[in-house]
Amino acid sequence: MTSAHERKKQPEQVRRRLLDCAANLAVETGLASLTIQAVADAADVTKGGLFHHFASKDKLIEGVFIDLLDKLDAEIDAILAEDPVVPGRFTRAYVDSAIRLMESKAPSPWGALSISMMTDPALRRLWSDWYRARLARHADTDSAPMLEIVRYAADGIWLSDLCDMDPALRMDRAALRNRLIRMTTEPERDPA
The missing domain is CATH 1.10.10.60 (Homeodomain-like)
Incomplete structure (x- = not known):
């Protein structure tokens, strides 16, 4: 036996x-x-x-991706709980999570899964569903155009770091994070 x-x-x-x-x-x-x-x-x-x-292997990979999304949810919720300023709170948590993950020295499957997400429709759908649900949950506080721009910037930071951009070409991450966070609390100016 x-x-x-x-x-x-x-x-x-x-x-x-x-x-x-x-x-x-x-x-x-x-x-x-x-x-x-x-x-x-x-x-x-x-x-x-x-x-x-x-x-299947695909279902296993999806399971790992869902597990990582659950962990991201928990991290974002913990950051939200500590942020007393309600407007833009989700966007600040999103920025913090993205930058913390890239600054972490601990090995993470996020890199491999993020790259795979670009070509794998199932992973892309899981990410889109997660993101859409989060945006819907925070629509009252995080739907301003400037906040969307800040989230796009966080995504760009994530992508450039995944691509191992030369550190000499990158802005200091702490300074960049602080600038993005300030952008979530500054009143929007009409560019017209």
């Missing part, structure tokens, strides 16, 4: 382990090199056990 049959079934812990191992392997080897067998081995489950939780 194998140890898989002897151990107590703990589906949520197994699923969590599979997601964590897939995310770690995505960082180490990239999504293109990620295999079902490698994830199963790293999580100490059979391929059948992995397929019980995720029907």
Whole structure:
């Protein structure tokens, strides 16, 4: 009898382990090199056990992406809870999250998944659905055009950092973050 049959079934812990191992392997080897067998081995489950939780490699990758979006939600919610200024609060949290993630020295699967999102319609849909829901939730406080511009700037920072832009060509991230945050609290001027 194998140890898989002897151990107590703990589906949520197994699923969590599979997601964590897939995310770690995505960082180490990239999504293109990620295999079902490698994830199963790293999580100490059979391929059948992995397929019980995720029907395919694509579904596993989607699961990792959803897990990261849940973590992003939690981080943004924590930042929102600390921000006493309501107008623009979501945009400030979004900027902070984007810059913190890029400044973090910890390896993250966000890079590989973000690049894949550009070509993978399922990941793009997941991101769009998440973003649309967040914007709808914060429509009363974060729909001003200037706030949209600030969020686009945060996306641009994210993309330039993913592309490993030469640091000599980049503005200091702390100064850039502070400027973007100020833009969320400054009254909009009509450019006309």
